[in-house]
Amino acid sequence: MSILHNIFFFVLAIGVLVTFHEFGHFWVARKAGVKVLRFSIGFGRPLVSWYRKTPQGDNIEYVIAALPLGGYVKMLDEREGEVSEADRGRAFNNQSVGKRFAIVFAGPAFNFMLAIVLYWLVFMMGVTVDRPFIGISDSGSIAASAGFHPGEEVLRVGDTEVNSWNDFRMKVLDQGLDGGDLEVLVRTPDGAEVSRRLSLGETQLLEKEGDIFQQIGFQQWWPDMPLEIGGVVKDSAAEKAGLQKGDIILAVDGKKVESWLKLVETIRGKAKQPMQFVVLRDGEEKVLTVIPQARETKEGEQGVIGAWQRVPDDVREMLTRRIEYSPLPAMGHAVIKTWDMSSLTLRVLWKMVTGEAALSNISGPITIATYAGVTASIGLVSFLSFLAVISVSLGVLNLLPIPMLDGGHLLYYLIEIVKGSPVSESVEMRGQQIGIALLALLMTIAIFNDIQRLLQ
Numbered sequence: 094m095s096i097l098h099n100i101f102f103f104v105l106a107i108g109v110l111v112t113f114h115e116f117g118h119f120w121v122a123r124k125a126g127v128k129v130l131r132f133s134i135g136f137g138r139p140l141v142s143w144y145r146k147t148p149q150g151d152n153i154e155y156v157i158a159a160l161p162l163g164g165y166v167k168m169l170d171e172r173e174g175e176v177s178e179a180d181r182g183r184a185f186n187n188q189s190v191g192k193r194f195a196i197v198f199a200g201p202a203f204n205f206m207l208a209i210v211l212y213w214l215v216f217m218m219g220v221t222v223d224r225p226f227i228g229i230s231d232s233g234s235i236a237a238s239a240g241f242h243p244g245e246e247v248l249r250v251g252d253t254e255v256n257s258w259n260d261f262r263m264k265v266l267d268q269g270l271d272g273g274d275l276e277v278l279v280r281t282p283d284g285a286e287v288s289r290r291l292s293l294g295e296t297q298l299l300e301k302e303g304d305i306f307q308q309i310g311f312q313q314w315w316p317d318m319p320l321e322i323g324g325v326v327k328d329s330a331a332e333k334a335g336l337q338k339g340d341i342i343l344a345v346d347g348k349k350v351e352s353w354l355k356l357v358e359t360i361r362g363k364a365k366q367p368m369q370f371v372v373l374r375d376g377e378e379k380v381l382t383v384i385p386q387a388r389e390t391k392e393g394e395q396g397v398i399g400a401w402q403r404v405p406d407d408v409r410e411m412l413t414r415r416i417e418y419s420p421l422p423a424m425g426h427a428v429i430k431t432w433d434m435s436s437l438t439l440r441v442l443w444k445m446v447t448g449e450a451a452l453s454n455i456s457g458p459i460t461i462a463t464y465a466g467v468t469a470s471i472g473l474v475s476f477l478s479f480l481a482v483i484s485v486s487l488g489v490l491n492l493l494p495i496p497m498l499d500g501g502h503l504l505y506y507l508i509e510i511v512k513g514s515p516v517s518e519s520v521e522m523r524g525q526q527i528g529i530a531l532l533a534l535l536m537t538i539a540i541f542n543d544i545q546r547l548l549q
Contacts, residue, residue: 099466117203131167204488211481212427219417222257226314234310249278329399334383364396496528
């Protein structure tokens with residue numbers, strides 16, 4: 094996947110989200126009678142600009158600027174320049190605290206509304222998901238100790254229904270973020286429904302970066318099937334060794350392989366080392382030498398050959414399900430999903446502040462750009478889901494009480510309501526300096542994490 098591909102969809106995603114955010118400020122400001130001077134998507138030198146006259150006679154400038162990482166709405170304000178006597182009543186700083194609060198709050202509010210609309214579209218368009226069949230990665234893990242067995246399907250976590258593997262992961266993270274015990278209802282392979290108690294204890298799921306299910310001991314269950322190759326990646330180690338679609342792997346280095354997952358684990362430990370594959374092709378056994386290519390990961394160098402297992406259609410149908418709703422139920426699910434994601438985002442941020450979640454979980458523009466490109470390649474539904482998640486994050490982050498963000502201004506207005514007068518300019522100036530420092534620190538951490546992920 095090309096870097097230009099990722100950059101294009103990253104800019105597209107940020108452009109959509111920022112436009113909706115700033116349109117919230119813009120729309121409410123105009124409804125409140127404030128004179129708007131400029132609506133800009135991006136910062137820096139304007140690439141494209143034009144003017145449009147409103148019925149009230151205002152000549153608003155619309156701008157698309159060179160740096161797409163943000164935007165702003167410039168309103169008439171006596172603190173930023175001279176204002177004629179005729180326009181004083183339409184200056185932002187002369188509005189009631191209620192109107193100013195509404196204008197500032199509208200930006201994040203529109204991000205939440207956009208997320209609801211995106212999730213609504215996703216739920217109506219429908220998506221094929223992996224059913225939450227459980228596999229156990231370690232016999233001594235938390236999951237194994239709780240009595241979970243391979244092949245069981247998760248039905249509920251607590252009082253919440255689970256529809257997919259990713260849904261299961263999110264429910265465990267949401268309800269187990271603070272540790273403790275989780276009641277998990279499963280359906281066993283013989284059809285019985287059994288409740289199991291997942292005891293997380295003092296486990297902090299985000300204390301370090303990585304897959305939370307690795308800490309617990311869960312992995313996706315995979316049925317026993319012939320180790321038949323479904324295809325190979327072009328120019329991969331598998332293709333260079335002569336492995337072909339339809340080959341059935343009988344043994345590797347003189348040993349029978351129990352499952353595809355075991356094969357993957359074996360290959361990971363054999364980077365750049367020759368491996369003898371015995372395969373069955375057209376009724377004849379063939380011996381092929383495969384040298385796994387090396388891939389750098391956080392765990393060190395791992396081998397990969399670039400081949401995947403063939404999954405019969407009936408097995409694929411058993412492992413997946415289609416989730417799709419009519420418009421009205423879809424809207425209900427969209428609202429709930431947006432609320433759940435907002436709540437979880439806020440709680441995770443608090444965990445980072447208190448030191449109970451690793452700062453390495455923060456992602457920056459490079460990671461976001463990568464996910465934008467990946468989800469766009471998968472399909473429209475995946476990209477819309479990605480946009481919804483980022484829109485929720487943007488809404489939550491902007492409501493944090495940090496000067497320079499919308500939440501910082503809202504905090505000032507709440508103080509103004511309590512004390513009966515605006516916060517002094519010196520306090521606002523000091524707050525602005527603190528806000529810039531905090532945002533610079535946050536961006537530094539995010540970009541550092543991005544670079545670390547690239548190196549890994």
